[in-house]
Amino acid sequence: MNELAIDVSGLVKRFNNKAVVRGVDLQMPRGQVWGFLGPNGSGKTTTIRMICGLLEPSAGEGRCLGFDIRRQARKIKDATGYMTQKFSFWEDLTIRENLEFVARLYNLSGRKKLVDTTLDKLGLTERQGQLSGALSGGWKQRLALAAVTMHKPDLLLLDEPTAGVDPQARRDFWDEIHQLSNQGMTVLVSTHYMDEAERCDQIVYLAHGNILTQGKVDDVIEKAGLITFQGKGHNVRLLAEQLKGVSGVEHVAFFGAALHVSGRDRVSLEKAIAAFANDDVNWQEIQASLEDTFISLMQDAGKDTREHG
Amino acid sequence: MKLFASLGRVYAIMAKELVQMRRDRMTFAMMLALPIIQLILFGFAINTDPKSLPTAVYAEDNSPVVRRILSAFEQSGYYQLLRRADSPQQGSDWLAKGEVSFVIHIPEGFTRRLIRGEHPQLLVEADASDPAAASNAISQAREIVNQALGTELKGPLQYLRSPPPQVDVVVHKRYNPEGITQYNIVPGLLGVILTMTCVMITSMAMTRESERGNLENLLAMPTRPHEMMLGKICPYILVGLVQTLVILSAAKYLFDVPFFGSLGLLLAGVMVFIFANLCLGFTFSTVARSQMQAMQMTFFFFLPSILLSGFMFPFRGMPVWAQSIGEVLPLTHFLRMVRGVMLKGNGMPELQQEFLALTLFILVVGTVAILRYRRTLD
Numbered sequence: 074m075n076e077l078a079i080d081v082s083g084l085v086k087r088f089n090n091k092a093v094v095r096g097v098d099l100q101m102p103r104g105q106v107w108g109f110l111g112p113n114g115s116g117k118t119t120t121i122r123m124i125c126g127l128l129e130p131s132a133g134e135g136r137c138l139g140f141d142i143r144r145q146a147r148k149i150k151d152a153t154g155y156m157t158q159k160f161s162f163w164e165d166l167t168i169r170e171n172l173e174f175v176a177r178l179y180n181l182s183g184r185k186k187l188v189d190t191t192l193d194k195l196g197l198t199e200r201q202g203q204l205s206g207a208l209s210g211g212w213k214q215r216l217a218l219a220a221v222t223m224h225k226p227d228l229l230l231l232d233e234p235t236a237g238v239d240p241q242a243r244r245d246f247w248d249e250i251h252q253l254s255n256q257g258m259t260v261l262v263s264t265h266y267m268d269e270a271e272r273c274d275q276i277v278y279l280a281h282g283n284i285l286t287q288g289k290v291d292d293v294i295e296k297a298g299l300i301t302f303q304g305k306g307h308n309v310r311l312l313a314e315q316l317k318g319v320s321g322v323e324h325v326a327f328f329g330a331a332l333h334v335s336g337r338d339r340v341s342l343e344k345a346i347a348a349f350a351n352d353d354v355n356w357q358e359i360q361a362s363l364e365d366t367f368i369s370l371m372q373d374a375g376k377d378t379r380e381h382g
Numbered sequence: 383m384k385l386f387a388s389l390g391r392v393y394a395i396m397a398k399e400l401v402q403m404r405r406d407r408m409t410f411a412m413m414l415a416l417p418i419i420q421l422i423l424f425g426f427a428i429n430t431d432p433k434s435l436p437t438a439v440y441a442e443d444n445s446p447v448v449r450r451i452l453s454a455f456e457q458s459g460y461y462q463l464l465r466r467a468d469s470p471q472q473g474s475d476w477l478a479k480g481e482v483s484f485v486i487h488i489p490e491g492f493t494r495r496l497i498r499g500e501h502p503q504l505l506v507e508a509d510a511s512d513p514a515a516a517s518n519a520i521s522q523a524r525e526i527v528n529q530a531l532g533t534e535l536k537g538p539l540q541y542l543r544s545p546p547p548q549v550d551v552v553v554h555k556r557y558n559p560e561g562i563t564q565y566n567i568v569p570g571l572l573g574v575i576l577t578m579t580c581v582m583i584t585s586m587a588m589t590r591e592s593e594r595g596n597l598e599n600l601l602a603m604p605t606r607p608h609e610m611m612l613g614k615i616c617p618y619i620l621v622g623l624v625q626t627l628v629i630l631s632a633a634k635y636l637f638d639v640p641f642f643g644s645l646g647l648l649l650a651g652v653m654v655f656i657f658a659n660l661c662l663g664f665t666f667s668t669v670a671r672s673q674m675q676a677m678q679m680t681f682f683f684f685l686p687s688i689l690l691s692g693f694m695f696p697f698r699g700m701p702v703w704a705q706s707i708g709e710v711l712p713l714t715h716f717l718r719m720v721r722g723v724m725l726k727g728n729g730m731p732e733l734q735q736e737f738l739a740l741t742l743f744i745l746v747v748g749t750v751a752i753l754r755y756r757r758t759l760d
């Protein structure tokens with residue numbers, strides 16, 4: 074058996090001659106949970122669609138669960154569960170009918186019992202006769218996750234499964250993801266939430282259709298080499314405007330009452346801050362957050378694309 | 383085992399489609415109301431042998447013979463004498479405005495000249511802009527006058543009657559001896575209504591999924607094109623059969639259309655025909671990018687179907703090129719089947735060709751659908 078769940082290289086996707094994915098290489102081992110991050114429009118959804126055979130790559134090759142993504146899409150679909158970014162189950166079918174449709178389509182045995190237990194686990198037994206279109210956003214997401222895992226796929230591709238879901242439900246959702254992973258499923262989750270990224274074995278960060286960085290969260294932060302100072306105190310907010318644009322300061326952001334100032338050149342960053350060191354503000358070096366890291370990576374990528382056209 | 387799994391997927395799609403159809407009140411109502419409305423519109427309104435056409439009279443002569451002739455016009459059923467014109471100009475005006483379809487002009491001294499044997503003229507001006515509307519009434523005009531004169535010219539005037547024709551032409555009007563339009567139209571309507579609804583319903587099959595945002599999910603699951611096609615088509619065979627039932631009942635109880643052939647054979651033909659139309663609709667839906675486009679394609683197909691199939695106009699009266707287009711349309715073959723079975727009592731030997739043509743259509747269109755079916759979101 075192939076040890077890699079996803080093994081693609083040089084994936085390119087163009088729409089109307091505009092490349093939105095520009096050479097993605099991804100090697101993901103089985104049994105892990107990976108986070109797929111990147112700003113809006115960076116190509117996460119497009120990449121996931123190519124991996125599960127829903128879009129044909131404009132260039133590049135790859136295998137998913139050992140099957141060729143161009144030629145064996147059907148085999149991939151058999152063994153994959155793909156939860157789309159936008160709810161795409163049938164809103165004019167009831168909750169139960171949606172699950173039954175999936176169960177029939179995959180020819181799952183013991184269909185009635187399977188649907189019953191799925192409804193039970195979801196806590197939707199009472200509402201099984203409601204149209205799924207009448208569910209709230211969070212419940213729709215839970216229904217979708219249950220539906221795409223009913224056939225016990227080897228690989229789960231979840232595209233922003235927790236967008237618009239409340240914090241408690243989000244936590245439950247992740248418990249569920251880890252449970253599925255413990256059962257042996259490989260999971261690739263796209264998300265915009267940093268706390269979710271930290272729950273992953275590894276993260277992949279995509280921008281402008283390129284993978285900018287990937288690895289364990291701590292490694293990603295360390296690789297970026299970002300130095301961050303936290304400023305606390307009276308009037309710290311007033312400093313933000315003044316710090317922006319000072320050489321050595323790459324970006325400035327608020328975290329509650331605190332100001333985070335980061336850069337990669339320690340000497341000039343310390344010099345920049347020193348100018349604002351007084352009794353009112355207390356500066357302290359902290360570990361750069363994942364968010365700081367991404368923002369700084371994004372800014373670099375932005376510069377690159379501007380420079381290279 | 384593989385076949386079993388495949389059938390399972392077809393069944394999954396069918397079941398889903400049936401539930402969705404039941405929930406979509408609007409479409410559901412349309413599928414049942416459409417045949418009824420069309421039957422009433424076409425069945426009762428269309429008449430290719432129009433009677434009681436509005437007629438004006440401009441009579442410059444008045445005598446028992448003239449009155450006799452005019453009343454004969456009225457009694458024929460084709461002419462309804464509504465107005466008297468005061469001048470030839472007035473009559474022409476009415477004709478131009480379409481207020482009357484005919485103006486009967488009896489010139490001055492008509493009776494006197496008739497009796498003298500001078501062959502006076504009797505002028506019937508007709509609005510022949512629509513040939514179908516006027517032609518039967520026109521062809522009857524001479525006969526009406528001759529018969530009126532036949533009874534009026536008695537005794538010494540008998541010699542003025544027109545001589546009997548030299549050859550007696552005998553016409554046997556077979557299959558529809560009374561020439562009742564409905565006998566031809568109502569069975570034809572079965573084909574027209576099935577064409578319209580079947581093509582339209584399945585032309586929405588895939589476009590609806592993509593417009594409602596379900597396509598991505600559907601394509602992410604392992605279905606083959608032909609499974610999708612069968613699953614999307616089969617539920618609507620049922621709909622087509624219900625429509626057939628409605629129309630055939632109306633034909634029997636509302637329009638008294640005779641039924642000479644075998645019902646089983648007709649239903650077999652109906653099934654093949656419904657399947658052909660559903661296949662075509664599905665093909666449209668694999669080509670169309672939106673429901674709007676699918677709708678337009680349906681109408682684009684519907685128009686020649688109505689015009690060139692022999693439903694509206696006699697098929698054998700069309701130019702050869704139009705007939706060859708007509709031969710490609712399923713409706714053409716179905717009309718021959720349904721009229722053949724119902725009115726002529728045709729059996730399988732006569733209809734073999736039509737079955738063959740429809741089967742060929744299904745094979746070609748089905749192949750196109752499967753080739754065109756988009757397996758990806760590209």
Ligand SMILES: Nc1ncnc2c1ncn2[C@@H]1O[C@H](COP(=O)(O)OP(=O)(O)OP(=O)(O)O)[C@@H](O)[C@H]1O
Binds near residue numbers: 093111112119
């Ligand atoms: N079918 C399509 N036709 C044309 N352009 C497309 C198509 N699908 C996606 N794009 C474009 O490709 C780019 C990448 O889109 P994609 O949905 O992959 O981004 P994403 O990373 O998933 O973004 P988000 O976080 O907002 O979901 C976007 O600019 C989008 O407009």
Ligand SMILES: [Mg+2]
Binds near residue numbers: 117118119158232
């Ligand atoms: Mg996306």
